[in-house]
Amino acid sequence: MGAWAIAVHGGAGVDPNLPKERQEEAKRLLTRCLDIGISALRSNLSAIDVVELVVRELETDPLFNSGRGSALTENGKVEMEASIMDGPKRRCGAVSGLTTVKNPVSLARLVMEKSPHSYLAFSGAEEFAKKQGVEMVDNEYFITEDNVGMLKLAKEANSILFDYRIPAVGTCGASAAMDSPLQMNGLPISVYAPETVGCVVVDKQGRCAAATSTGGLMNKMSGRIGDSPLIGSGTYASELCGVSCTGEGEAIIRSTLAREVSAVMEYKRLKLHEAVDYVIKNKLDEGKAGLIAVSKDGEVACGFNTTGMFRGCATEDGFMEVGVW
Amino acid sequence: MGWAISVHGGAGDIPLSLPPEKRLPREAGLRRCLDVGIAALKAHNHPLDVVELVVRELENNPHFNAGKGSVLTTSGTVEMEACIMDGKTMKCGAVSGVSTVVNAISLARLVMDKTPHIYLAFDGAEAFAREQGLETVEMSHFITPENIERLKQAQEADRVQLDYTQPIQKEVPKDAALADGDSQIGTVGCVAVDNEGNLATATSTGGIVNKMVGRIGDTPIIGAGTYANHLCAVSATGRGEAIIRGTIARDVAAVMEFKGLSLKEAAAYVIDQVPRGNAGLVAVSSTGEVAMPFNTTGMFRACATEDGYSEIAIWDSPTK
Numbered sequence: 148m149g150a151w152a153i154a155v156h157g158g159a160g161v162d163p164n165l166p167k168e169r170q171e172e173a174k175r176l177l178t179r180c181l182d183i184g185i186s187a188l189r190s191n192l193s194a195i196d197v198v199e200l201v202v203r204e205l206e207t208d209p210l211f212n213s214g215r216g217s218a219l220t221e222n223g224k225v226e227m228e229a230s231i232m233d234g235p236k237r238r239c240g241a242v243s244g245l246t247t248v249k250n251p252v253s254l255a256r257l258v259m260e261k262s263p264h265s266y267l268a269f270s271g272a273e274e275f276a277k278k279q280g281v282e283m284v285d286n287e288y289f290i291t292e293d294n295v296g297m298l299k300l301a302k303e304a305n306s307i308l309f310d311y312r313i314p315a316v317g318t319c320g321a322s323a324a325m326d327s328p329l330q331m332n333g334l335p336i337s338v339y340a341p342e343t344v345g346c347v348v349v350d351k352q353g354r355c356a357a358a359t360s361t362g363g364l365m366n367k368m369s370g371r372i373g374d375s376p377l378i379g380s381g382t383y384a385s386e387l388c389g390v391s392c393t394g395e396g397e398a399i400i401r402s403t404l405a406r407e408v409s410a411v412m413e414y415k416r417l418k419l420h421e422a423v424d425y426v427i428k429n430k431l432d433e434g435k436a437g438l439i440a441v442s443k444d445g446e447v448a449c450g451f452n453t454t455g456m457f458r459g460c461a462t463e464d465g466f467m468e469v470g471v472w
Numbered sequence: 473m474g475w476a477i478s479v480h481g482g483a484g485d486i487p488l489s490l491p492p493e494k495r496l497p498r499e500a501g502l503r504r505c506l507d508v509g510i511a512a513l514k515a516h517n518h519p520l521d522v523v524e525l526v527v528r529e530l531e532n533n534p535h536f537n538a539g540k541g542s543v544l545t546t547s548g549t550v551e552m553e554a555c556i557m558d559g560k561t562m563k564c565g566a567v568s569g570v571s572t573v574v575n576a577i578s579l580a581r582l583v584m585d586k587t588p589h590i591y592l593a594f595d596g597a598e599a600f601a602r603e604q605g606l607e608t609v610e611m612s613h614f615i616t617p618e619n620i621e622r623l624k625q626a627q628e629a630d631r632v633q634l635d636y637t638q639p640i641q642k643e644v645p646k647d648a649a650l651a652d653g654d655s656q657i658g659t660v661g662c663v664a665v666d667n668e669g670n671l672a673t674a675t676s677t678g679g680i681v682n683k684m685v686g687r688i689g690d691t692p693i694i695g696a697g698t699y700a701n702h703l704c705a706v707s708a709t710g711r712g713e714a715i716i717r718g719t720i721a722r723d724v725a726a727v728m729e730f731k732g733l734s735l736k737e738a739a740a741y742v743i744d745q746v747p748r749g750n751a752g753l754v755a756v757s758s759t760g761e762v763a764m765p766f767n768t769t770g771m772f773r774a775c776a777t778e779d780g781y782s783e784i785a786i787w788d789s790p791t792k
Contacts (some may be wrong), residue, residue, distance in 0.1 A: 236715040244594060264687045265713045269569060269594040269687015367535035370596010371589045372568075379695040379719040397590050401562045406719045407726075414730035423767075432562075 149353040150445035150463035151188040155180045155201055157211040158342030159394040159437030161455030161471055163305075170471050172210060175240035177459035177469045180204050184348065185461055194348040194356035195233045195256075195391070202229070202252040202358045205344035211457070212342035214250060215289050219298045219361020220369045224454045225289040227362050228376040229255045230266075234355035234384035234443075241376040244269035249282040252360045255376070257281065266376065289362070301366040342457070343375050345382070345391030349441040355389035357382050357405070364396065374399035387412045388419060394453055398434020402426075408440055417443070423450040474760045474778030475513040479505050479526055481536045483709045483752030484658065486786055488769070495786065501533045502774040502784050509664060510776050519705070520558050520581075523552040524621055525675040527554070528579040530660035536772075539575060540614050544623040544676020547687050550614045552678050554580040557660040559671030559700035559758075562708030566692035569594035572608040573601045575590040576765040577676045580692075581607070591692060626682035649675035661698070661707025661754060667778065669758040673698050673705035673721075680712065690715035695722035703728050703758060704735055710751030710768060718746050724755055739763035742783070 155177055168306025192200070206214025206229075217225045229251035230241035236292050243266075248254050257279050258267050276283060284318045343361035359382045361375040373396030374381035383390045383405035390405040399405075407430050411422040419442040427438070427450035437451025439458060449458045459469040489539025505776055509526040510607040513519075529556075531539025542550045554576035557564040565584025568591070570576045582604050583592050592600055601608060659677035675698045677691045689712030690697035697708045701723030715721075720742055727738040735757040743751060743765040755775060762775045769787065776782035 202538055239717060241688075261645045262684065263713075264684060264689075265716050266688040266693075267684060268688055271684055272687065368587065368592060368596055368600065370591060370592045370594055370599070372591040372593055373589075374565075377591075377693055377695075378716050379693070383719075391751060395586070400590050400694050401564065403699075403722045404717065406722055407697055410719075410723070410726040410730065414726060 149349070149351055149443065151348070152186045152441045152447040152460070153181065153188065153346070153348045154196065154439035154441060154447050154449060154458065154460035155184065155205070155344070155346045156391065156393055156437065156439045156449070157205065157344050157457035159451045159456035160435055160453040161457065163454055173457045173471065174469050176205070176208055177457060178209050180346070181459045181461050181469065183466065184346065188350060191265060191351070194350040194354045195223070195231070197348045197350065198346045198356045199231060199252055199256050200356040201346040202344060202360050203250045205346070206250050206252060206360055208245040209291050211344045212362045213344045213360040216291050216294065217289050218365040218367070219290065219294050221366050222369055222370070223295070224286055225362055226249045226369065227289070227360070228372060229360035230376045230378060230382040231255045231259060231358040232356065232378060232382050232384040232389070233259070234386055234389055237385055239265050239378045241378060242268065242272045243376045244370070245272055246286045247273060247283045248276045249284050249288070252282055252358050262412045263338065265378070272312040273368070294365070297365055311335050325340050330422060343381070343393040345393060345439060347389035347391050347439050347441045349389065349443055349445055353443040355384045355387070355441055357384040357389035357391045357444055359391045379403045381405060383409055385409045388440055388442045390437055390438055392438040393456070394436025394451070395434050398431055399436050402430045402434065404430065404436060404438060408438065419446045420448045423448040426450070427452055473667055473669070475664070475666050476756045476760045476762050476775070476777040477506065477513060477522065477662065478754035478756055478762050478764055478773065478775035479509065479510045479530070479660070479662045479716055480707065480709055480752065480754045480764070481530065481660050482658050483766045483768045483771035485749065485768055486770035488787060489785070497535045499784055499786070501530070501535055502772060504613060504616040505529045505662070506774040506776055506782065506784070509662060513664060516666070519666050519670050520556070522664045522672070523662040523672045523674035524581055525579055526662040527660060527676050528575045530662070531575050531577060531676050534616050536660045537658045537678045538676040541616050541619065541682040542637070543658065544615065544619050545679070546627070546682050547685050548620070548623060549685065549754040550600055550611050550678060551685065552614070552676070553688065554674070554676035555595040555692045555694065556580045556584060556674040557672065557694065557700040557703050557705070562701060564590055564694050566591040566694065567593065567597045568688050568692050569686070570597055570601070571611045572598060574607040574613070577674050579606055584669060590694070622681045626639050631731040649686050659697070659709040661709065663705040663707050663754050663756045665705065665756045665758060665760060667760070671700045671702070671705040671756065671758060673700045673707045675707045695719045697721060699725060701725050704755050704789055706753055708751060709771065714746055714750040718751070720746065720751060720753060724753070735761040736763045740765045743767050
């Protein structure tokens with residue numbers, strides 16, 4: 148049979164001035180998640196189970212922008228979204244607008260397996276969650292002090308903030324954001340969907356799966372949906388590969404980034420690494436994003452055109468790497 | 473080269489025995505929308521404006537599953553979604569969960585033009601509509617007696633209907649063409665290209681009958697139900713879940729780009745990959761070609777090209 152491979156990410160687009168301590172914290176979390184995934188793979192869990200397990204861990208930890216620790220909407224609340232896809236039959240599930248579901252990725256899985264649909268959102272999704280008996284908590288559970296501070300800075304800078312995870316000390320956050328004023332959709336606001344999380348896995352049977360989860364953009368309009376729950380954009384898995392993206396949501400959607408990797412492998416017959424390089428180089432135009440991917444042959448790859456991407460990957464032959472830059 | 477336009481009013485197991493009172497208004501609707509689009513193209517309007525205009529017409533027509541005439545959720549409510557995309561700039565806008573906005577496609581356009589985002593949904597979308605001064609009405613405006621009936625039947629049959637066609641006649645034997653008896657129509661769309669090769673697409677829908685509240689289909693998902701780039705513009709219709717999984721709209725363009733197929737070949741290829749009875753699409757290319765393939769019993773469709781060709785059809789050759 149084939150060999151397993153796994154990759155995780157905690158967001159593309161890292162502030163070059165990010166304090167060392169934060170970088171180390173991120174690497175520790177990524178390592179922990181990789182270990183959880185590796186252990187599950189060694190116990191023969193299927194790819195779809197492993198991606199869910201790992202993303203749950205990322206959602207539960209407040210460090211990255213998903214589940215607890217999610218970025219806040221302009222109203223100071225949390226609205227989360229996630230999607231999951233199973234390569235073999237391209238089954239998929241997605242959710243958006245979650246405010247009380249502890250683990251969005253698990254609800255996405257339930258949409259895939261227990262509903263006649265592929266995508267549920269807002270109150271309908273919450274209703275479904277209640278009926279499925281998943282763990283629900285108050286919206287406050289997801290809100291961290293750090294993010295309350297970041298939202299304030301974002302409003303002061305009157306921009307959608309790239310969630311730097313800089314401790315909210317004075318104005319360094321706002322000025323850092325304004326130091327590199329990037330454009331999104333032609334409007335002068337900062338970019339980068341901050342620290343979305345994701346995981347892609349291929350198991351020993353060669354089955355690929357992918358899952359992505361996020362709180363979205365800091366200071367986003369309530370009701371805004373990004374790339375993470377959109378099949379083909381933030382998440383995609385087929386017989387050939389599994390892909391999870393992160394970065395400027397709008398750029399990822401426009402380029403249907405996750406699907407692109409698989410399409411290029413399928414139609415141009417590129418191998419995984421070539422496909423990832425090709426797509427990052429040619430399909431993003433001015434957009435800034437990154438992605439992780441695995442192939443049915445046990446390969447793992449990541450690519451990004453941002454300054455850094457929190458990521459980790461491992462393969463069955465013992466290779467393991469966690470990085471930021 | 474030359475301009476080209478194609479519109480659809482939904483693909484599904486439209487029975488060959490469709491009674492005139494159901495067929496004629498839809499054909500007339502398609503004809504009228506096609507004419508509106510042709511006139512706009514001849515007047516040199518940008519394809520983005522053309523597709524929005526045409527889809528607004530389709531939304532206002534109660535015989536199609538979009539805007540007025542939208543199918544109902546399991547709670548008897550209307551939750552509309554729409555999406556628009558510009559092939560040249562790749563800018564796009566999408567909305568879901570819209571219940572009071574008369575023209576969801578125009579709201580999608582505003583999301584594209586007036587926000588830093590691509591996609592707004594539910595309360596957020598409704599609030600934005602009001603901020604923008606879009607025309608809003610009571611939800612009852614969109615609800616038609618036919619759709620109340622469809623919902624009732626679907627709930628009795630305890631199944632999710634894609635939309636229209638077979639109101640479930642318990643006594644009447646089912647058409648042999650039906651795969652599993654689920655009626656499969658829904659969604660309206662328009663794609664257009666001008667004689668400079670500018671492409672645009674727009675899709676709008678009420679979704680599927682008896683859908684769960686909060687269910688989002690393929691229409692607002694870029695790459696699934698709606699997509700345009702410099703090669704072509706595509707609007708798909710059918711079973712949302714299959715269209716999402718197959719990233720149908722994106723694949724037409726991808727196959728053209730990566731396999732070098734023509735629009736017609738690419739469109740046919742992509743529809744072929746979807747299980748029978750699940751999808752159809754309309755597409756135009758930058759060079760003015762048109763394709764309208766479907767693997768369902770029928771698809772309400774119409775198209776016209778600058779050289780004078782025009783067509784309105786429901787059934788027949790799925791290789792268009």
